[in-house]
Structure formats: structure tokens, C-alpha cells
Amino acid sequence: MGHERVFTLLTLFLVDCFKLQAARKTEENAIHLRRVDEQVNKAVHAANRAATAARVAAVKAVQNRIDGKFCETNV
Numbered sequence: 001m002g003h004e005r006v007f008t009l010l011t012l013f014l015v016d017c018f019k020l021q022a023a024r025k026t027e028e029n030a031i032h033l034r035r036v037d038e039q040v041n042k043a044v045h046a047a048n049r050a051a052t053a054a055r056v057a058a059v060k061a062v063q064n065r066i067d068g069k070f071c072e073t074n075v
Helices: 003-068
Strands: none
Touching: none
């Protein structure tokens, strides 16, 4: 086998190694992004629940105030 053939095979091998490393890195990034996406979804869900609870509390406070539970009407 000539030197040129060995050099060509080594070059192809190195190119394949670099492609494999790039594919692994891409896979790691995809896993990381999936985890971040899950965390963002959990945070958004928690924020939505908190906002709903705040709205419910505000409505109840207004209703109680209208019903005279929080204010003196005999002033």
C-alpha cells in the first residue's frame, strides 16, 4: 500500500472521527435543550397557577368588600 493511499485512509478516518464528535456534541446539546425546555415549561405552568390564584384572591377581596365584610358601613 502506497503512502498516498495510507494518507487518504487516515484523512478519511479523521474526517469520520470529527463527524462523530460533532454528532455527539449535537446530541448533547439537544438533550440539554430538552431539559431547559422542560424547566421553562414548569416555570410557565407555575407562573400561570400563581397568576390564577392572584386573580381569584382579588375577585374574592372585591366581593367581600362589596358585601361589607372589609369595610365599616356605619361610619
